[in-house]
Amino acid sequence: MADKKLVEAITAMDVDFAQWYTDVVKKAELVGYTSVKGCVVLKPAGYAIWELIQKQLDAQFKATGVENVYLPVFIPESLLQKEKDHVEGFAPEVAWVTHGGLQPLNERICVRPTSETLFCDFYKDDIQSYRDLPKVYNQWCNVVRWEKETRPFLRSREFLWQEGHTAHATQEEASERTRQMLNVYADFCEKVLAIPVIKGQKTDKEKFAGATETFTIEALMHDGKALQSGTSHNFGDGFAKAFGIQYTDKENKLQYVHQTSWGVSTRLIGAIIMVHGDDSGLKLPPKVAPVQVQIIPIRQQAEGVLDAAYDLQKKLADVNITNPIRVKVDDSDKTPGWKFAECEMRGVPLRIEIGPKDLEAGKCVLVRRDTAEKIECALDDVTTKVPELLETIQKDMLEAARAHRDAHTYSAKDYEEFVKVFEEKSGFVKAMWCGDQACEDKIKEELAVTSRCMPFEQEQIADTCVCCGKKAQKMVYWGKAY
């Protein structure tokens, strides 16, 4: 009974995907609430995923020469206004501080929505000579955007992210770094989060305020909606000219620097939920699972059962000293059935059942969260079998997500087909585009569909724009998006 309750409390995905999402976020205890409107609490189970993302992504950043820094949370209004496109993009959605203590401020300051302007203000003094370049800095921090409608992880007034900001001597170098970081993100999504992504360039309409080029990774959620999961921007020398960031080159001439920025956020946790989850709850890829293996003793009062469980835990924790398996024993006084359901809800990749009969037979049962497959395993083999299985689960989850994405990727040659596919299906639609923003505007207005990206891997779906019928320039991934 109790076991069922826990699961019944979740709305089925197919009935109401949005409600399913909210239920999982709550029942898996990822998020909590306070009186602060539009903001959430990241509870231990949610924050631990972010810690694992941070740790692994940060290591990959550092391997490419990134150094971490920390810049102020505040931006004076005059600073935010220095780059015209940028301020237009962000001013409508920032939180303004007008009083410090009991005194009104001379100039109001906003809580950073992103830190391009701060990095520019810092670089303007910190960069003098070609010897000071490149600067490849990153910060892990909170940012604030005053959103009207919010959803945990996907859109909230405050969120956690990393923002890389680099400055280079040449346009080529900046351009290369923009693409390099996009590749780091794409690899990370595939190899760590088990989420396949489309890499491509944003259209001018969708690019970042102040950028010359914006690149994106786009993932497809279980409900067929797209999620922009990471972006990398090339600023050329636009910000450098607005802020006066110049360096003396080897010939002793003053040159402007070329800049980039790139970021991913806690939104990635939303992607994990919506790509992998099912009607039993969360499904975590082993590499970002705070608990990778949960040992559940059956008839734990029986002699030797708990000892065997702890023994197994210790053995597994010791398999790999540089990257220990994260393993727990659930020795609480709940029923095994309740523990199974809870373990599924929280997305633990592998559970181990061990009871008196298993002990007698010198074995235990391994149960995969991704496939529900049950595998008998001799106790002596656990330390080799479990690490293997975790790797298999990681790989299989990526393949399952890729298969789902591919099965929900369509193409359309003309507007009639395009409209029809969005009426009948949900997913990515590949279609040609003339390059004119008017067509994007029309599609957005009529179908609530946006251009997700011009993928690096172009195909020739047709010769003409899916919207206006003029000569096509680019194949675009279109979709409804979060």
Add this chain to the structure above:
Amino acid sequence: MADKKLVEAITAMDVDFAQWYTDVVKKAELVGYTSVKGCVVLKPAGYAIWELIQKQLDAQFKATGVENVYLPVFIPESLLQKEKDHVEGFAPEVAWVTHGGLQPLNERICVRPTSETLFCDFYKDDIQSYRDLPKVYNQWCNVVRWEKETRPFLRSREFLWQEGHTAHATQEEASERTRQMLNVYADFCEKVLAIPVIKGQKTDKEKFAGATETFTIEALMHDGKALQSGTSHNFGDGFAKAFGIQYTDKENKLQYVHQTSWGVSTRLIGAIIMVHGDDSGLKLPPKVAPVQVQIIPIRQQAEGVLDAAYDLQKKLADVNITNPIRVKVDDSDKTPGWKFAECEMRGVPLRIEIGPKDLEAGKCVLVRRDTAEKIECALDDVTTKVPELLETIQKDMLEAARAHRDAHTYSAKDYEEFVKVFEEKSGFVKAMWCGDQACEDKIKEELAVTSRCMPFEQEQIADTCVCCGKKAQKMVYWGKAY
């Protein structure tokens, strides 16, 4: 010439300690500036120290059952006002957000100066039954206090810290956790930062706004001033009553929880600078040194020198796979003299000099930053000698700091002695106190000296209060403080 310049640019400690501090912070490239008044940039060399502090302290927290979470950066005014003492303590120094985007807010919100009120608001719903207790949560985040006078690391409008917030079923458990975390901090300061601290309790005058007891660790800086380096507060059930945080106990009765909070901040970096530094710059204890060993090739154009340096680097990096030595080669085109000075300025604990003559003799020279001692070492012995030396340096730095602290700790039996010692010396002064705040007020007004703490290790310096001559209750550490 160039080598000298770098060093000459620092003011000597004995000439002007405050200026020395500012010079080190800047020359060691720990901090940078932007247009945001009262806030600083943590540059890579500064932020990397914080990362090492975070990593090691976080592991110690987790070993005691702490779980990390993240709560909103904003606190609505009504929430801040719920606990009377607390709001009085913090309201005068918070930054107020009054507009979100283009709209004025219905209720103004402040940027968190600390998060007791948010945790209470969260716990009030999250805690229902005794099964939900204890909650032992912590967050690593930024906080804002609208300070008028600011100094990097010591006092700034925004700083980074961790704040632990716990809720317990009983007063005993809360009291135990308060002391446990103080001990974690004290151990961390001694074993990781090589800073000896005095553990004790704050007087009522100096305790945290809303706490029943505040415990502190106090460290002595090189100039004889004290630095409060970490605090741990016991709130009893005061906040629980103000916020209505109740749980149902095993007998099905409603009870209030008992709470604690505890924190350390980037101020610890200020302590590292002021406890260990000298006229050549920063001196980092190996455990928090972003670069522990710097290899400086001499005549690096000579055949084999650079190769030998890289080879040494690789060997050292591979000595310990779970905790690799952080080792760099300075292969820049600066002179060796310049590199030595820079390496000293940045506080690298150990430098290795290797040149053609060393290579021929199959040796290199190890130079300790803490003692300037030069040690010849056979190349074959480097992988055993260097880890040993790093441990020795770590230990010796603690002992040196302890010796300095002890040599600058005085005692005074009466007010005449007390005044004299503060006129002639600088350091901690142990003296008796009657327990009356009037004496603390008088001492603060007349001597700008505050009670640092009532140490756990009490001594009987005299029978009467150093100020008023009445019967003494406690021995107190007094000092001028940052």
